[in-house]
Amino acid sequence: MALLNRLGRRVALGAAAASIALGLAMSEAAAQERVRWGVPIAFGSNLTALGDTLPWVADRLRAMSGGRIDLRVQEPGTVIPALGVFDAVSEGKVDAGYTWMGYEIGKVPASALFGATPFGMEAIEFSAWYWFHGGKDLLMKIYERHNVVPIFCGAISPEGAGWFRAQITSLDQVRGLRFRAAGLGGRIWERVGASVQLIPGPELYQALERGVLDGTEFSLPTVDEQLGFQRVAKFLHLPGWHQPTTNQFLYVNKAVWDKLQDTTKAMIETACQAGVAYAIARAEALQGAVLNRFREQGVTVAQLPEDVLKRLQQATKEVLDEQAARDADFKTVLDSMRRFQAEHQPWKHLGYLPRNWPATQ
Structure with a gap:
C-alpha cells in the first residue's frame, strides 16, 4: 500500500509538472502579439x-x-x-x-x-x-x-518590352511614339524619342483602344493577357530589357x-x-503557354531588332550615369550593382547552358 501511495504521488507530481510546462508553452504562444x-x-x-x-x-x-x-x-x-x-x-x-x-x-x-x-x-x-x-x-x-x-x-x-500597333523594326518608328512606361525605362524611352506617359494598369486597355497610346509596357505576358492588350495591339516585343x-x-x-x-x-x-x-x-x-495563346490569336511575338536593343542599351548607360552624377545614393547603389555583375558575369556566362541550347526531347 505504501508503495502504491508513493507511485501515486510521483504520478501526480509528474502530471503537475507536465501541466505547468504546458501552461508555460501556452503562455508563450499567447504572448505572440x-x-x-x-x-x-x-x-x-x-x-x-x-x-x-x-x-x-x-x-x-x-x-x-x-x-x-x-x-x-x-x-x-x-x-x-x-x-x-x-x-x-x-x-x-x-x-x-x-x-x-x-x-x-x-x-x-x-x-x-x-x-x-x-x-x-x-x-x-x-x-x-x-x-x-x-x-x-x-x-x-x-x-x-x-x-x-x-x-x-x-x-x-x-516583362514584355511592349505592345505596339505596328512592328518595331527601327528606332525611327519610336520618335514621337505615345508610349506608357515607368521608372528608368520611361526615361530611356524618352531619350530615344518616345513621348512617355505613366498611366495605371487598369486604364491602359482603354488608352490603347482609343488611340491615346500607340504602345505600352506593363508586366508579364500573363498579366498583359488578363488586361486584354492582345485585343487592341497585335505586336508584342520582347525581351524585357527595361525590367529584367x-x-x-x-x-x-x-x-x-x-x-x-x-x-x-x-x-x-x-x-x-x-x-x-x-x-x-x-x-x-506560366509564360510559355501564354505566348502560344497570343500567336493563336494573331499576335506577332518578336524580339526587338539587335540594333534597336544596342541603342537602348547605350541610352541606358547615358541615363544611369547622368542620374548617378546627380544623386549620391543612386551612384552608391549603381556602383555596387555593377561590381557584383562584373564578378558574377563569368559564372553567368559559363555556368549555364546557352539560352538557345535545345532542350532534350
Missing part, C-alpha cells in the same frame, strides 16, 4: 504573380502565427491611389503597403534601381546581390530617412515596425522571402 494591418497594394490581387503574391504571403503568415498576424489586403484605389503606397506609409497614413519599388523615383531616385534596372540583373541575380552582396543594407539606410522599412517580398520574370526583373516590396512604417516583437519581425521577413521564391516560380511556370 496580434498584428492587424490593412495593406493597400499597387496591383489588383487578380493579376497572376504580380498582384497575388502579397495575398499568398498574408495567408502564410496567418497559418504560421495561428491567425495572430493578419495582413488584410486592400485592392488598388480603395483606400489610397494605386501609385501612392510609398507616400501613405512614409506619412503614417497606413501601417504598411505593397508595391513595385520605383514609383517614388522623384523623391527617392535610387528606388528605381531596386525596382528594376534596365539591362541589369535578372530576378535570381538581384536576389543574390540584395541578400548576399550588400543591397539590403544600402536600401535600409536610404529608406530609413523616409520613415519606411522596405522588405523584399516578390520578384517576377522579365520586377521587384516588389512590403513597405512598413518605421515607427510601426520598431514596436514589433522580434519574433513577429522574423515571421514577416521569412514569409516575404518565401514570397520571392513563390513569385519567381509562378511567373516562370
